[in-house]
Amino acid sequence: MKAEIKKILVVDDEKDLVELLEWNLRRKGYQVMVAYDGEGAISMAKENVPDLILLDFMLPGIDGMNVLSQLHKHDMTRNVPIVMITARRESALIFEAIKRGATDVMHKPFSVKELMCWVERWLSAVGLGPVNRHALRPTLPLSYVMAVKPS
Secondary structure, rough: OOOOEEEEEEEEOHHHHHHHHHHHHHOOOOOOEEEEHHHHHHEEEEOOOEEEEEEEOOOOOOOHHHHHHHHHHOOOOOOOOOOEOOOOHHHHHHHHHHHHHOEEEEEOOOHHHEEEEEEHHHHHHHOOOOOHHHHHHOOOOHHHHOOOOOO
16 A cells, blocks of 8 residues: 655745755655745645645745644644744744644754654644644753743
8 A cells, every 4th residue: 555645835935945845855755835925825735735834934925923823723724733944033932833833843044854854753743633743842942941940
């Protein structure tokens, strides 16, 4: 029996990064869909529901955070793991993404090798539901956790 090819939607306005991710993901056997803005991401995800979405925070038009919110409101895309990609490191932004349903946050720059390992892990979460998906990886870097002192 042939395994189903997993679909990944890559959403970023940095064309070089998108091409790099697309090439590496295809090389690993994934079907890759690409959008360069928020409106395209929402449309593409609803038309052809992916197994995983890699979504940049900063996008032209509708930003990544609003794309995340809209996709989590839609029945067909509600349970798709969405990994936010960002160069920003503010903890408030990360907390907001998790609150809105992001599965994880990946910080730029990142190694493609590391991302490919995490893609496999995130795809293994498909079907677990939003609460169990969050248990895959502590999203906050240790520096954030260490900054919060227990009372």
